[in-house]
Amino acid sequence: MKQIWRMLGTMVWLGAAAGCGPHPAGEGVTVASLAERLADPLWLARLDQPDTRLHSSYDRTGGNNDYGTFLRDSSTPGWKVLADLKGPGYVSRVWFTGAKDGQPHRFRFFFDGEQTPRLAGDIKELFGGQFAPFLAPLAEYNNYCWYSFVPMPYSKNLRIECEQGPPEDSGAPRKVYYQVAESALPRGTPVETFAWPLPERDLAALEKARGVWQTNRLPPAGELRESDLAEGQERIRIAGPGVIRRLEFEPQWDRIPEESRDAILRDWLVAIRYDGSTNDSVKVPLGDLCGLPWRRVRTQSLYFGMTGNALFCAFPMPFAESVEIRLEAGKISPVPVKIRAWMAARPEASAGRLGYFHAGWWRTTPNDVGRPHPILRVKGRGKFVGCLLSVVTLDGSYWALEGDESIRKDKEKSPGWRGTGLEDYFNGGWYYQNVMAGPTHGLLVKEPFRTVQYRVHAMDPSRFDRSLDMAFERGPDHASRAYFESISWYYLDQPQAADTVRLQPENRGMPPDPRLDAAVVMTALWNHERMGDWQGARDELAARLRRHGMNYPPPARRMLEFRLAMLDEKLGGPDPLPRFLADADEAVRAAAQLLQRQRSDGAALAVMYANLPARLYLDGREVLQAGHPERSPAAVFDLAPGKHQLAIQAPRQRYPDWILAALRGRDWFVGTDPSWKFAFNPPGDWALPDYDDADWPELGGTGVKGPPEEPYIWVEPDPFLGMQSQAIGIRPTRDWPAQGGTIVLRKSFVVP
Secondary structure (H helix, E strand, O other): OOOOOEEEEEEEOOOEOOOOOOOOOOOOEOHHHHHHHHOOOOHHHEOOOOOOEEEEOOOOOOOOOOOOOOOEEOOOOOEEEEEEEEOOEEEEEEEEEOOOOOOOOEEEEEEOOOOOOOEEEEHHHHOOEEEOOEEOOOEEEEOOEEEEOOOEEEOOEEEEEEEOOOOOOOOOOOOOEEEEEEEEOOOOOOEOOOOOOOOHHHHHHHHHHHHHHHHOOOOOOOEEEEEEEOOOEEEEEEEOOEEEEEEEEEEOHHHOOHHHOOOHHHHOEEEEEEOOOOOOOEEEEHHHHOOOOOOOOOOEOOOEEEEOOEEEEOOOEEEOOEEEEEEEOOOOOOOOEEEEEEEEOOOHHHHHHEOEEEEEEEEEOHHHOOOOEEEEEEEOOEEEEEEEEEEEEOOOOOHHHHOOEEEEEOOOOOOOEEOOOHHHHOOOOOOOOOOEEOOOEEEEEEEOOEEEEEEEOOOOOEEEOOEEEEEEOOOHHHOOOEEEEEEEEEEEOOOOOOOOOOOOHHHOOOOOOOOOOOOOHHHHHHHHHHOOOHHHHHHHHHHHHHHHHHHOOHHHHHHHHHHHHHHHHHOOOOOOHHHHHOOOOHHHHHHHHHHHHHHHHOOEEEEEEEOOOEEEEEOOEEEEEEOOOOOOOEEEEOOOOEEEEEEEEEEOOOOOOOEEEEEEOOOOEEEOOOOOEEEEOOOOOOOOOOOOOOOOOEOOOOOOOOOOOOOOOOOOOOOOOOOOOOOOOEOOOOOOOOOOOEEEEEEEEEEO
């Protein structure tokens, strides 16, 4: 039952003066001025930001072949024109995937009518995150695609071209996908066209923005105020004018039953009203507002996340007279909650340019097959700045991720913005690789077959004067039997009711997937470990055991209980090895003995995971074999300080194919990753440490999905923390020779 929490009373919080961005429309535009906005805490709230138009390779027939559609042929044979933009304006985002492994795929950028490209190079080098000023996280290769947020202004025009690329192995044209975000500026706006090489002023501004993005935290500003909501209290009210720069919510977690701690993320609602309005401009679940819709993951973006025990939202929230924040409980009784707010003064000079922050929430179900999933439907004047989307498909595949997004604004009869795929919109590709949390986009959950992904349009928002309608296809032809849940973030010039579907608490929980929820437990745990979230891994494992413990085979259940005890120890609990060394299950005892030897003797623990016959060699000696897609064999052995050599041999296998190996000592770790060298059918004693592999190339790329990768789902549990999750699965990145044979991979490492 909803609790009615008492009013705390009016609080006037005075904040530090805050600027609102040094380059509003009409002033000179440079790379430096645009880069400054990437780190400006108030820029998202500005309504005078230019609109964004998307140029993409979407299928003009309405089908699912969203690749290979270009603006036109280039005058150079084998090249295609992606976009030909008229100035003044700037490009704020370039996204691309489809380059063939091991082969160049060149891009070139022609500014202001030039006949020779001012910027040119292989996409792998240009936007791979290693080429200044296109450095990560402003530009990088991640989750199987290249992207860049380095702004490129132009005074007259910008033409972007790329190679068509070699054909697919079948002989079909290369599947090239692209997106280019264009922001047109008013005629006569002074623009300093992108120069190459960039002047020091621009480089310094980009490096400053990159520093902020690397920390995933906007610069702190304003005055910190704290308030405690006791049981029975519901709201706080703050007098203005002002800007909330950051909100934190920290419940007394120990007062909430362990089985309900993740559930409050959807059970408790946050509602925000501005300037005495009777409408809730924000009306969303607490977890979704803070980017964590289903479970607590201790990670963050620039604008939301969880640090320690506190959930936070850092979207700027300007207001003129007052703001009221309510926390409404559903079925789960309220507990004391500490609310922290960082308050800043509202810049008077820019007050008319600032919008009111809004957030809405939608949920559609498998019963909505045949209809798209709405992200935002709103009337008025404002701008859409992003969304978080959660997907649980019951189709037994990631086919739901084939759905494209569309945005229709104002008087458009058909959407002017059309995407090329769900994961493409969130700066991923090919159904993603692994979880990650970036400053403005990320993938917080990926397990068969559900994902949680987000994107904030820091520099490429959709501005509208009358209305905006954004939606995602429910997979091709809206046929996917999936749950779609989303929160939208947007700003309006006046407060109005949030675009939120009203659901009872019992209908807001994490969508069920009874067929696969128990089977993907190891993937879920590895995801938390990849985020460095050991508390989350512990809580997630405890939750899965509560839900499915009695359904697991006894050996698997006991091994999961062993892993839970290891996680408890990592968080400060007692050593679990003595009791598991005497366990009734032979496999559990064997695993405990491996860990005991690693701890007491300082031996190295090795784990190998592959779905093809693979042999692991250490200093010329075979030490492990793997090949079953559900098992990770392990072993321990002594290693003296100094240089050592790992080698792996495996035969050719059809996709999906993966090899993963991890080796951990007391204070060192080495695992498979794209830096390993490789060769097909090498001669000689390639496993020996002194074998000459100087001419062998590195694998490159980013590794394989997962592993496991569909159709493989279940992985037998083990108690070895930080092993499979810290290594990267690998496969050949170049075509096999016609005769097939074997691949050998090598890696040198040093034991301190």
